[in-house]
Each structure stands twice: as C-alpha cells, then as structure tokens.
Amino acid sequence: MKLVFATHNPNKLKEVQQMVTDQIELINLDTIGCSTDIPETAQTLEGNAKIKADFVTNNYNLSCFADDTGLLVNALNGEPGVYSARYAGEHNDSNANMNKLLVNLKNKSDRSAHFKTVIVLNLNGETHIFEGKIEGVITESKRGKNGFGYDPIFQPNGYKETFAELPLSIKNEISHRAQAFKKLIAYLNTIHVTR
Numbered sequence: 001m002k003l004v005f006a007t008h009n010p011n012k013l014k015e016v017q018q019m020v021t022d023q024i025e026l027i028n029l030d031t032i033g034c035s036t037d038i039p040e041t042a043q044t045l046e047g048n049a050k051i052k053a054d055f056v057t058n059n060y061n062l063s064c065f066a067d068d069t070g071l072l073v074n075a076l077n078g079e080p081g082v083y084s085a086r087y088a089g090e091h092n093d094s095n096a097n098m099n100k101l102l103v104n105l106k107n108k109s110d111r112s113a114h115f116k117t118v119i120v121l122n123l124n125g126e127t128h129i130f131e132g133k134i135e136g137v138i139t140e141s142k143r144g145k146n147g148f149g150y151d152p153i154f155q156p157n158g159y160k161e162t163f164a165e166l167p168l169s170i171k172n173e174i175s176h177r178a179q180a181f182k183k184l185i186a187y188l189n190t191i192h193v194t195r
Contacts, residue, residue, distance in 0.1 A: 001025065003123075003188070004032060006052040006066035015172075019185045032060050045070050045082055046129060049120040057122040065121040065184065069177060071150050072116060073101065073138060075108040084150070098142060098153050111138045115154065115176040119184050128187065132179025147171060 002025045005013055013028045020026060029035075038055045040048040045068040052066030070084045080087035080101065088096035105111060114135045121128040135157045142152035144164025151163035156174060163171050172178050 002027060002062065004028065004056050004060070004062050004064040006038070006056050006064055016181060016185070019181065021189050024188055029056070032056070032062065034060065040068065040082070043082060045116060045118040046120065048082060049118050050127070053120045053122045053127075063121075063123045065119055065123075067117055067119045067177070067180065069115065069117040071101075071113060071154065073105065073111075073113040075110040075112075076101075076104055079104070094149050098150060101138065101150070102140070102153065105138055111140075112136075113138050113154065115150075117176045117180040119180050121184060121187075123191075130180050130183040130187070132176040132181070132183070134174060134176045134179070 001023060005016060005026055005028050007013060008029050010028065010030075013026060017026045034056065036055070038052050040051060042048045042051055048068040049066045052068075053064045056062055056064035056066070068082070070081045072078045072081050080097070084097070086092070086097075088100040112135070114133055117132045119130040121130070136155050136159075137157075139153050139155050139162055142164075143162045144152050144166075146166070146168060147164045151171075153162065155162045156166075159166065163175070
C-alpha cells in the first residue's frame with residue numbers, strides 16, 4: 001500500500017519508514033509533486049494535522065497522514081500551543097521562540113509544561129487520530145546542543161537533562177512524537193490494505 005506522509009522533510013520520512021512493514025510504501029509531498037505550503041490555520045494541533053491530511057487526500061486522492069506538534073505551558077494558559085513554531089513571529093527562529101518563552105516565564109513559579117503531537121490518518125475513507133504527550137518543566141536557561149525547537153529548555157519528568165542534552169536514542173524512545181508515531185505504526189502494521 002502507498003501512503004503519503006504530509007511532510008517535505010526527508011529525515012522524518014526515513015525515520016518513520018524504518019518502523020513500518022515492507023507492505024507499506026511511504027512517500028512524502030515531494031514524491032507526489034506537491035510543492036504547496038499547506039496553511040495551518042486551525043486553533044488546535046488536531047485541526048492543523050487534519051488540514052494537511054485532508055489537503056492531500058482531497059487534491060491527490062491518496063491515503064495520507066499528517067502531524068502537528070506543540071509545546072503547552074501551564075502558567076501561560078497553554079501557550080505557545082499551535083503557535084509553537086512561530087511564537088516569536090513568522091520570520092523568527094527557535095532561539096527567538098525560546099527567548100520569548102523564557103521572558104514570559106520570568107516571574108512564574110509554575111514552570112510545568114508538556115509537548116503534544118497529534119497525527120491524523122486518512123485511510124480508506126476513514127479518519128484515525130493518534131496522540132503522544134510528554135510532561136516536563138521549562139528550565140531557566142538553555143542547555144544542550146542536540147535536538148531542535150524548544151529541546152534546550154524542556155526537561156522531561158524523571159530526567160535531569162533537557163531534550164537537547166539527552167542522547168537522541170533516549171529522546172526518540174520517550175518523546176511525544178515517538179509515542180504518537182508508535183501508535184500510528186502499530187495500527188498500520190495490523191491492517192492489510194490492497195489499495
């Protein structure tokens with residue numbers, strides 16, 4: 001079966017491809033000739049993932065899954081949430097996003113937060129949703145060189161290190177994204193589709 005992962009990132013594609021059975025051929029947006037920057041205009045992570053999956057299903061008539069991830073900080077009423085990638089503005093980078101978050105938390109005693117990934121799968125006319133979540137705290141300063149995004153300031157519960165200090169092998173085992181993808185893969189590996 002051919003299944004589109006709604007991403008342009010070849011590394012994300014390769015990572016997931018290693019987890020699925022040989023019966024599933026994973027392809028990405030580039031493979032199907034989709035160069036459109038699909039707008040993420042929903043107010044929820046699930047909504048954004050659904051927009052991306054539906055765009056591919058409706059325009060290319062292909063089975064597809066898409067994901068969206070956000071960091072939700074309790075003391076900031078769930079910010080940055082769906083705006084995690086553009087928290088400091090459209091044209092800013094991860095450093096600017098982290099700096100803004102650290103400033104906004106400056107006088108807050110509650111630094112608890114969680115990462116959440118939502119995957120929406122459109123397959124055989126049905127929509128399936130898979131979620132992964134990891135609890136932790138926002139550190140007072142950036143630590144570590146690994147990872148990306150908010151990893152240098154997110155310390156998962158049960159660990160002394162931030163995501164950016166942990167070996168990738170451990171992060172990939174415990175992360176929100178890993179949990180969501182494991183649920184997706186487990187589902188895909190149990191079905192046999194002839195499409």
